[in-house]
Amino acid sequence: MKRLVMDAGGSALRSRLTALRELQEEEGRDPLRILIGTILSARTRDENTRIAVRNLFSRFKDARALADADVSEIEQLIRPAGFYRVKARRIKEVAKIIVDEYNGDVPDTLEGLMRLPGVGRKTANCVLVYAFDKPAIPVDTHVHRIANRLGLVSSRSVEETEHMLMEKVDMAYWKRINDTFVMFGQNVCRPVAPLCNLCLLKDMCRYYREKGSSNKSIISSNSSNRTTDQIKR
Template sequence: MHDIGWQLERIAEMVDVPPRRREDPFRVLITTILSHRTRDENTEKAAQMLFDAYPSPRALKDAPVDEIERLIHATGFYSVKAERVKEVARIVDEERDGVVPDTREGLEALPGVGPKTANCVLVYAFEKEALPVDTHVHRIANRIGWVSTSSAESTERELAAVVPRRYWGMLNETLVSFGKQICRPIRPLCALCTISSSCDYYNESVSQIKEKH
């Protein structure tokens, strides 16, 4: 059995997590839609350019699609995303008086919004308890041994069952930083990790090395 709370606290001590400030819900929503299959630096660049030009739902809904495409060209699938963010902006402006939904159900009713995007908005814009699962969270949760899953959706369900709720708000940002700085996809820096002795991946790797010798 893993003491997930203890492990998360140790991970948080190991990594540099960017200071969090409560962000504008519409900006979080649009930025997270842009982030799908896109590197963080390209997402940030595209989002900044987009919001510099169109800072509100009303402004964005009236923007020409080709101009949105130009501004977010650094992201993957920018043509699809341009249509989606324009439609999301229209719905938020015309049907919700400019207010972004603050429930998972309301968020997932928007085009292009799945569990990860909805949960990111809940955590980072509304400071609600939710578990955004991206590639880092999915990989690390399986690597340590908290879950044994093949999809982000199943990882979220299993994490919800085993992670104490008081850790939900910090889990995503902590594991994302951990995944970039130490528990990397290839050649993780296990020698720098203070929870390696309680990590399934590390212990299995050590066992395999011993067997070879």
């Protein structure tokens, strides 16, 4: 697993941080910002998630302020994020519960986090990893796709993937899987036309063995330099 994590990161060139990792490094594991950032990240590009989080917390500094905020103002601040009207209502609901039931502190258990409206396993696990430095495996579409392509699991759902990875992967690597595989999935192991010739893991990849080596969507060696430049941007 160590090689998977290191080589996936190398293949992705690690040219930028994911939105959640950037929030973690900028804010020193602020649980509320990471929770709200995870909510905002749904169906939203990382760049827009960052903008929305910064806008929101430049105006509201804690859960109590968010709980008392007007939904319309939250909407305007998080407008760069997709589905901002739905997310604004959800953010206010979550903040109110955190204030009323947890004295303003974000819960630090899977069960406590999943009691918050709209917080599922992936969001809860993201908060555990990025905010509380607890071992968990947040599984999104990137992690699910890559784990299946590599042959680490053979699963139909993200929940099934999570449980299989927890059984197969040493706990020491759990916290690194999401960050590494998300960057890898965005830059190299893409849903369509994965850049297999840039991948350091192709020699151990089930997808490459079965489909990739004959897949016309894989870029040729003549265009690898151009593609590498695109990834760096």
